[in-house]
Amino acid sequence: MSDPQSQITEQSQLTRIVTANRRTDxxxxxxxxxxLAAATIMLAGVMIDLVSSGWxxxxxxxxxxxxxxxHPEKAGILSSMVGTSLVMLVTAVIAIPLGVAAGLYLExxxxxxxxxxxxxxxxxxxxxxxxxxYGLLALxxxxxxxDLGETVLxxxxxxxxxxxxxxxxxxxxxxxxxxxxxxxxxxGLGADKWQAVRMYVLPAARPGILTGVIVGLARAIGEAAxxxxxxxxxxxxxxxxxxxQSEWPFINFEWLNSPFTVMPIQLFNxxxxxxxxxxxxxxxxGVVLMGMTLAMNALAIFIRLRLRRVPR
Amino acid sequence: xxDAIRTESDAFDxxxxxxxxxxxxxxxxxxxxxxxxxxxxxxxxxxxxxxVPDCKVTSLIGPSGxxxxxxxxxxxxxxxxxxxxxxxxxxxxxxxxxxxxxLDPGLVRLRIGMVFQKPNPFPKSIYENVVxxxxxxxxxxxxxxxxxxxxxxxxxxxxxxxxxxxxxSAYSLSGGQQQRLCIARxxxxxxxxxxxxxxxxALDPIATARIExxxxxxxxxxxxxxxxxxxxxxxxxSDFTAYMHLGRLVEYGLTEExxxxxxxxxxxxxxxxxxx
Numbered sequence: 363m364s365d366p367q368s369q370i371t372e373q374s375q376l377t378r379i380v381t382a383n384r385r386t387d388x389x390x391x392x393x394x395x396x397x398l399a400a401a402t403i404m405l406a407g408v409m410i411d412l413v414s415s416g417w418x419x420x421x422x423x424x425x426x427x428x429x430x431x432x433h434p435e436k437a438g439i440l441s442s443m444v445g446t447s448l449v450m451l452v453t454a455v456i457a458i459p460l461g462v463a464a465g466l467y468l469e470x471x472x473x474x475x476x477x478x479x480x481x482x483x484x485x486x487x488x489x490x491x492x493x494x495x496y497g498l499l500a501l502x503x504x505x506x507x508x509d510l511g512e513t514v515l516x517x518x519x520x521x522x523x524x525x526x527x528x529x530x531x532x533x534x535x536x537x538x539x540x541x542x543x544x545x546x547x548x549x550g551l552g553a554d555k556w557q558a559v560r561m562y563v564l565p566a567a568r569p570g571i572l573t574g575v576i577v578g579l580a581r582a583i584g585e586a587a588x589x590x591x592x593x594x595x596x597x598x599x600x601x602x603x604x605x606x607q608s609e610w611p612f613i614n615f616e617w618l619n620s621p622f623t624v625m626p627i628q629l630f631n632x633x634x635x636x637x638x639x640x641x642x643x644x645x646x647x648g649v650v651l652m653g654m655t656l657a658m659n660a661l662a663i664f665i666r667l668r669l670r671r672v673p674r
Numbered sequence: 675x676x677d678a679i680r681t682e683s684d685a686f687d688x689x690x691x692x693x694x695x696x697x698x699x700x701x702x703x704x705x706x707x708x709x710x711x712x713x714x715x716x717x718x719x720x721x722x723x724x725x726v727p728d729c730k731v732t733s734l735i736g737p738s739g740x741x742x743x744x745x746x747x748x749x750x751x752x753x754x755x756x757x758x759x760x761x762x763x764x765x766x767x768x769x770x771x772x773x774x775x776x777l778d779p780g781l782v783r784l785r786i787g788m789v790f791q792k793p794n795p796f797p798k799s800i801y802e803n804v805v806x807x808x809x810x811x812x813x814x815x816x817x818x819x820x821x822x823x824x825x826x827x828x829x830x831x832x833x834x835x836x837x838x839x840x841x842x843s844a845y846s847l848s849g850g851q852q853q854r855l856c857i858a859r860x861x862x863x864x865x866x867x868x869x870x871x872x873x874x875x876a877l878d879p880i881a882t883a884r885i886e887x888x889x890x891x892x893x894x895x896x897x898x899x900x901x902x903x904x905x906x907x908x909x910x911x912s913d914f915t916a917y918m919h920l921g922r923l924v925e926y927g928l929t930e931e932x933x934x935x936x937x938x939x940x941x942x943x944x945x946x947x948x949x950x
Contacts, residue, residue, distance in 0.1 A: 474757060543794040549755055551807040551859070552784035561809065562796055 409652070416646030425646060430597055430628065434639035439647055441598040442628035445514070446583060446654070448602060448617060449624055452518020453525065453582050458575055461526050465533025465571075470559055482534070489527035496524045497591025505592055512593035514602060515618040520588050525578030532574020536567035569666050576662040580655045586626035597631075598623045625651050700727040702768045703867055703897040704749070710762035711744055711753070718744045720921045721763070726867070728768070731889060731898045733912035733929070735905060737944065741921040742901045743791075746869050749899065750786040751779035767866075784811065787865030791872045793852035795844035795859070800836050803844045803855055807863035822862050830858035831888045850881025854888065861896070868892070870900040874907065886911050905945055909933050917941045 419425045428438025468485075472478045500520035510516045540563055548558035602620030606613055625647055632644040704726040711719035719741050726732050734742035744753075751774070753759040764773040767785070774782045787807070795803050804823045805813075813819060823840070827833040832854040836847070844855055853873055860868055870889070874882040889898060889911050902908050908915050908929065915932040917925045917940075925932060925941040936942045 541794075543790060543792055544796065546752060546755065546790060547794045547796065547856070547859075548806075550750060550752065550783060550788040550790070551810050551863070552780055553810045554780050557810055561806070566797055 409649075412645050412648045412652070416642055416644075416649050418642050419646040420649060425643075426650075430631075434637060434643055437632075437640070437643055439625060439628055439643075439650060441601060442623045442625045442647070443650070444601055445594075445598065445622035446624045446651075448514050449517045449521060449589075449622065450579065450583055452515060452618070453521040454575075454579060456518060457522035457525050457529055457578065457582075460522070461529025461575075461578075462533050462571060464526070465530045466537060466559060466564070468530070469534045469537040470555065470563065485527050485530050489531055492587075493524055493585050494587040494591060496520055497588030499523070500588060500592045511619065512595070512621055513619045514622045516592050517589050517594060517622065517624070518618075520592055521582040521585060524585065524588060525582050528578040528581065529571075529574050532577070533567070533571050536570025536574070537563060539570060540566050572662050572666055576658055579658055583655055583658070584626055584651065586624070586630050589624055589627060590630075594627055595621050595623050625654075700730070702726060703728040704768060704774075705766045706745070706748075706763075707766065708763040709745070709748065709765060711741075711748060712760040712762075713744075713753075714758040718921050719748070722918075722921075722923045724916055724923055724926060726897060726899055727914065728897050729894060730913040731893045731900060731911055732914045732916065733908040734899065734901045734916050734918060735903070735908050735944075736918035736924075738903070739920075740918040742918050743871055744921075745918070746871050746899060746901045749774070749867065749869050750783045750788050751775075752788070754779045784863070785865060786867045786869060787860030787863065788869040789853070789856050789860050789871065789873050792876050793849055793856050795847075795852050795855050798844060799841045800844050800847070800855060801840040804858050804862050806859055811863060826858040826862035829861045829892065830854045831884065831891075832858055848881070850877050850884060853877060853881070853885060857885070857888065861892075865896070867897045867899065870898065872901050872903060875903065882907075905933075917944060919944075 413420070424436070425438045426443070427440055428436055429441050430439075431437040468478060468482065497520065500516060500523065504510045504516045504519055505512060510519075544562060544566060545558060548562045553561070598621060602617035602622060605617055629644050629647040629651065632640040632647065635641075702725055706722055706724040706726070709719055709722040709724075710717065722741075722745060724732075724745075734745060736742050747753055748761065748765060753761070761775045763775070765775055766772065767774045767777075767782075774786075796806060798806075801823055804826050805819050808819060808822060813822075824833060824837075827836060832851060835851060836842075836855075839846075844852065847855060853876075857868075857870075857873070874885050877885065886907060889900070892898065893911075893913070900908075900912065912929045914927065915929045916923055917932065917936075917938070919940055925936060925938045927937075932941065933945055936945060
């Protein structure tokens, strides 16, 4: 050790190890960049292809204000855009409270035993069930069983069912991720379960829950299969009754019972026409659909940032 | 674990432990009598007796795993949060001498405050942290809350440092300040008994010294039970000391007696650093 010659050899060995480590880092970073680039290029390719194919119609205001039509240059997405918005509203109103409440119950309240384990496994499995199965279930249950018909309400319920497991699982994960010392602090002050959950657990878990909600809604907005299964129309040339009205009680729920179409169905309908002009419409619809999904994500990011700016 | 406790119990006579002449004449705030505790099948506390004199600092010392934190967490029923835990015996709460093990855990925690090993403020503002215990009690009146915040923060020697930024995040404070905030949070509802579980183990020496000063000041108004693995700390701040080993209370008495003239060989070995 004290021999200067051996110290020099040792140092050069260390240098070699450091160089090798640095080389590994560079190689791994390079592979990472390549993979990321491949994914980004493919996504960008799809976007550019859609925008350029749909460009002719995207620029026209009447594309957004017209009903579908036999004439591709007059056909618009008004009814499907409104349909998608209303269906998503119903889906969100039903799935978010139910999913969050179920997740909270399973994680915070339910006894931990084989039954809750079984429920957890099944909920996770449900998140992976093909969406058309949900369509079949909804056709039997909502359309025929409860006689709700092929309406906005049925579609909302169906899609809510579809994304419920996603929200439950996300809520559970988010709640489980909260450190136990935060929970002990709340209980240590004498908080009961609901106080601890409402004042401390839920706010801390909100970012994770929100992510789950958005992933779920983004899945629901793009679904065509279950909505076709329950019998959504493909050609709708009228709007559902407005949810607000000028005379008392100013709000009405007639629209829930209205027939409807949604954008993925409209898109599918147009893309399966032989005329190339309809394909332009389809591409433009695709762009609007992606825009809506991105807008939802942006909203989630905005909410998350706002929540973080307040004490954290 | 069980066997180890039993074997160990032969090494000393439980009858001559927990002899505390001074504690008998002092008014008590709580009294542990024949307390047993099990984590599932593992017995962690074995027939513990411990008086807790009113408005005094009682410290629990002992090697890791001796059950001192377990005993402390029995006082506010923290063990009830996790399945499979079981109590036996009693912890009487004075003056009415009710066994808190038979009371509702929520009620017990409303009367007994706790400060944990790691500072654990809520991800909220300093103000909201201090009023958390008051909100739990349904106190909404703003002027009452503001008064109690100032009282509690002054009590925890933190007021001067945070009075201008009460609405900043509690996470903007240093570790020592966060721990004093947690003490303020526990003090705000005026607990009858304040439990501290190694409150300075995550802090640097300066922050530790501040907390120790604070506890020394608090002892006139609050009854304190503190778990510490730092024997100098126990000697500095506590009036009474209990030495625990393998789930049993080995020795209890006035702090200076325990540290200068321990009755048990085991206590002597521990405080002189021969093991632990």
